[in-house]
Amino acid sequence: MNPVETRLKELMLASLDGDARSYGILLNDLARHLRFYFLRRLSDAHKGDADDLVQETLMSLHTRRATYETDRPFTAWLHAIARYKLIDHFRRNRIRVTVPLDDAEDLFAVDQSDAAADRMDVERLLQSVPEKSRDLIYRTKIEGQSIAEVAQSTGLSEASVKVGIHRGIKAIAAKLKGRADDDR
Amino acid sequence: MTTDDLIARLTGELKPVSRLAVFWRVVIGLGISLVVSSAMMYFWLGMRPDMMTATGTMMFWTKFAYTLILAVAGTWAVKRIAYPLGSIRVSLAVMAATIVVMIVLAMAKLAMTPPDQHMAMMTGHTIAVCTRNIVLLSLPLLVGAFWVLRGLAPTRLTVAGAAAGLAAGAIASLVYSFHCDESAMPFIAVWYTLGILIPGLIGAIAGRFVLRW
Known part of the structure; x- marks a missing residue:
């Protein structure tokens, strides 16, 4: 069962x-x-x-x-x-x-239950990222759009899209690291 | 209120639940309204005066069996539809088969009697009030059946309402049979049956408004 x-x-x-x-x-x-x-x-x-x-x-x-x-x-x-x-x-x-x-x-x-929990975790983490980066990460990593598509629809250059994503992910990494430290 | 608060509250007021809780709710709801309906019959219409001799006749017991089977099937339907995913198919099949048997018996009876008596067997002497009385006697039972279902979890409200109405009508016809001294099978097959189906229709229409939760 x-x-x-x-x-x-x-x-x-x-x-x-x-x-x-x-x-x-x-x-x-x-x-x-x-x-x-x-x-x-x-x-x-x-x-x-x-x-x-x-x-x-x-x-x-x-x-x-x-x-x-x-x-x-x-x-x-x-x-x-x-x-x-x-x-x-x-x-x-x-x-x-x-x-x-x-x-x-x-x-x-x-x-x-795990999928839902994961999803909530992701959403919570994303909340901690500056809004601009959050949007970019959401579009590329979760909705699966390409950098070029996002660049076109936001009017940003591909380079700045990449930078934005990179910054956001760094912020998330920092946050996760912080949390891991808390857990210790 | 947040979901966490709600969960804390619900957890705080948790009490053990009897496995027979639904059964008892049906018994209480329909039992009390059966008493009300019987009192209505007794004080408003009165018992049939020939009660003593009637119990010796075949027709009394046919009528009794007919309405009793329908009442039990109807009550069972109310219980079944009270559960989410509940189905009243079995009860409906029993009720339909019972009604068909009654109609066949009535037609056989008509076939055996001379045609000039057919009309009398259909109309009896209470045709004007029979169905109406059953419907009126069914009203307290309908309220009782609705009360039963409102505290439980029917998910198909029109079907649930129909079940409540059929049960109410069938039990009311059983109650009414202690007042009514009609003894022709065709009369019972038509006017009693109608007196059961009308509350069923009322219940089906009212169900989706009354039974929402």
Whole structure:
């Protein structure tokens, strides 16, 4: 069985028996999964609603946790709730959905907890870089545009694009080094 | 409120949950509204006066079995649809099969009687009120079924509303059968069945508004 499923289900079963520690771990984990899930399905204009949706979903999970049938997969149950909340959100805001909703199972299909965490780490690191460099790094390293494309769309010379990226990466490296030192 | 605060709050108020919590919610919600509906029948319509002799007739028990099967299937549907991903297919199949059997029996009955009595068997002497009374008796049950579902997690609200309505209608028809002294199979097949389907329709329409969570 999927290791994520096994782990989350164990936490859920313990939570249903009243184990608050497991419950805390479970909810924190799910908050991350859910944030990623909603972010991917909201258009740019509505990305800001992701956190509200995460909270609503967690709240519903809490008040309706009796509807989890312990002989069934936990992830499917949670996904049904998250999906309901998402559709309800679309309805309430009269959003016409153009992205297929039903690449559904991938809320958990792959273990995205690490991917999501990595993504958040990257975003946090990028926040510490000056805005100009951040934009350049984002375009080249994350969106995968070439230096030439970026130079053209920003109106900078290729050389200054390269310099900007280099500076940004140095800043990130310095930051990471600093953090590594803290950890020691 | 940040997500972390929310998690702290929810973790703080965590209590163990019984595996039978959903079952009990269904029992309590439909049980209380069954009492209300029965009281309505008793004080407003009254029990059928020939109750004692009626229990010795085949027709009383046919009516009883018909409405009881539908009521149980409807209640089961409410319980199933209360879960995310829940489906009422099994209950619907049972209900449909039961109704089909009833209609076949009614047609057989009609085939065995002279045509000049057909009209009387269809209209009985309470055609004007039968369906309406069942629908009225179903209202407290509909409220009860909605209450059950509002605390649980149906994700398809129209289907959930329909399940609530069918259950309410079926239980109400069971209650009503203790008042009604009609004894013709065709009458039951048409007007009782209609009295169950109408609340089902009301529930389906109201579901997506009433059951949102």
